[in-house]
Amino acid sequence: MFHHRLKVFAIAAIGAALSLPAAAHADDEVNLYSARQENLIKPLLDDFTRDTGISVNLLTGRADELLQRLRLEGRNSPADVLITVDAGNLHQAKEAGVLSAIESETLDERVPENFRDVDGQWYGLSLRARPIMYNKEQVDPSELSTYEALTDAKWRGRICIRSSSNVYNQSLVAAMIASEGPEAASQWAEGLVANLARPPQGGDRDQIRAAAAGVCDIAIANTYYLGAMLVGDDEAQREAAEQIGVFFPNQDGRGAHVNISGAAVTAHAPNRENAIQLIEYLTSEEAQRWYAEANQEYPVRPDVPASEVLQGFGDFKMDSLNLSLLGEYNAEAVRIMDRAGWP
Numbered sequence: 001m002f003h004h005r006l007k008v009f010a011i012a013a014i015g016a017a018l019s020l021p022a023a024a025h026a027d028d029e030v031n032l033y034s035a036r037q038e039n040l041i042k043p044l045l046d047d048f049t050r051d052t053g054i055s056v057n058l059l060t061g062r063a064d065e066l067l068q069r070l071r072l073e074g075r076n077s078p079a080d081v082l083i084t085v086d087a088g089n090l091h092q093a094k095e096a097g098v099l100s101a102i103e104s105e106t107l108d109e110r111v112p113e114n115f116r117d118v119d120g121q122w123y124g125l126s127l128r129a130r131p132i133m134y135n136k137e138q139v140d141p142s143e144l145s146t147y148e149a150l151t152d153a154k155w156r157g158r159i160c161i162r163s164s165s166n167v168y169n170q171s172l173v174a175a176m177i178a179s180e181g182p183e184a185a186s187q188w189a190e191g192l193v194a195n196l197a198r199p200p201q202g203g204d205r206d207q208i209r210a211a212a213a214g215v216c217d218i219a220i221a222n223t224y225y226l227g228a229m230l231v232g233d234d235e236a237q238r239e240a241a242e243q244i245g246v247f248f249p250n251q252d253g254r255g256a257h258v259n260i261s262g263a264a265v266t267a268h269a270p271n272r273e274n275a276i277q278l279i280e281y282l283t284s285e286e287a288q289r290w291y292a293e294a295n296q297e298y299p300v301r302p303d304v305p306a307s308e309v310l311q312g313f314g315d316f317k318m319d320s321l322n323l324s325l326l327g328e329y330n331a332e333a334v335r336i337m338d339r340a341g342w343p
């Protein structure tokens with residue numbers, strides 16, 4: 001049994017530079033596949049082990065690699081827990097049948113309903129907003145209001161945003177479909193593309209840097225990138241980030257778009273009880289505080305305060321949309337972005 005698992009595991013590992021959990025099943029172990037980098041989660045796992053005696057075998061990789069791996073491994077997967085980012089990715093994992101529903105009063109109490117799967121197949125651990133960021137020299141925040149208003153002709157050639165192949169943008173459009181309908185989302189995507197300063201290139205940090213450098217005046221990016229740039233060691237990035245203001249749009253309406261990082265128990269978890277215990281631990285007050293701060297994200301629990309840097313961005317109204325809908329509208333969002341010519 002043990003050898004069989006290892007073999008399947010090794011085959012699936014080809015092409016993915018990932019380390020190998022020591023064993024698939026033991027009373028005092030849990031196997032975690034994480035799309036979060038090791039340094040952003042390892043200290044928490046060590047605390048969990050100290051508290052419970054359950055050791056955590058950590059395997060990190062890109063979100064799409066981990067999902068593919070779970071698919072390939074199927075019943076033989078040693079994975080108990082998947083940690084990944086974006087409700088779109090969590091929904092995809094659910095659709096692929098690699099997750100299982102869990103019942104936990106603790107999780108249902110701690111994680112607000114809109115930040116967990118309706119069937120209990122995944123739970124949010126932390127929140128990120130995707131607001132409008134602007135060059136403070138070039139833009140007065142009084143000129144800003146909603147995502148929709150960015151399609152106004154006055155923003156022509158002034159907006160930076162990454163490619164439509166990125167799940168964060170797909171989820172942003174999916175949220176718009178869910179709230180305003182596909183027609184409004186199409187118009188928005190077309191209007192936004194018409195106002196781009198340049199063809200999309202790079203990640204969210206690159207959009208922020210471009211806005212600081214005057215390539216564009218507005219960037220749409222996730223809050224933790226700006227937070228990490230502000231507290232990081234890289235002086236050039238810090239200086240760029242200091243040029244940037246954060247504007248939370250749609251405050252008189254549905255609220256600013258938010259997304260999650262989240263956790264799930266796998267469909268064939270060999271250490272299911274330990275898996276639930278680990279996810280419950282990650283929603284404890286202490287873990288929430290550390291995890292959110294290490295990632296410059298907002299805790300998923302409303303009763304745990306955000307980091308000082310994030311508090312500096314100001315309080316805001318979050319879109320209260322049930323994030324399951326981001327996954328449900330993902331395919332339509334991709335079609336709409338394609339038709340709008342969003343590269």
Ligand SMILES: [Fe+2]
Binds near residue numbers: 222
């Ligand atoms: Fe990211």
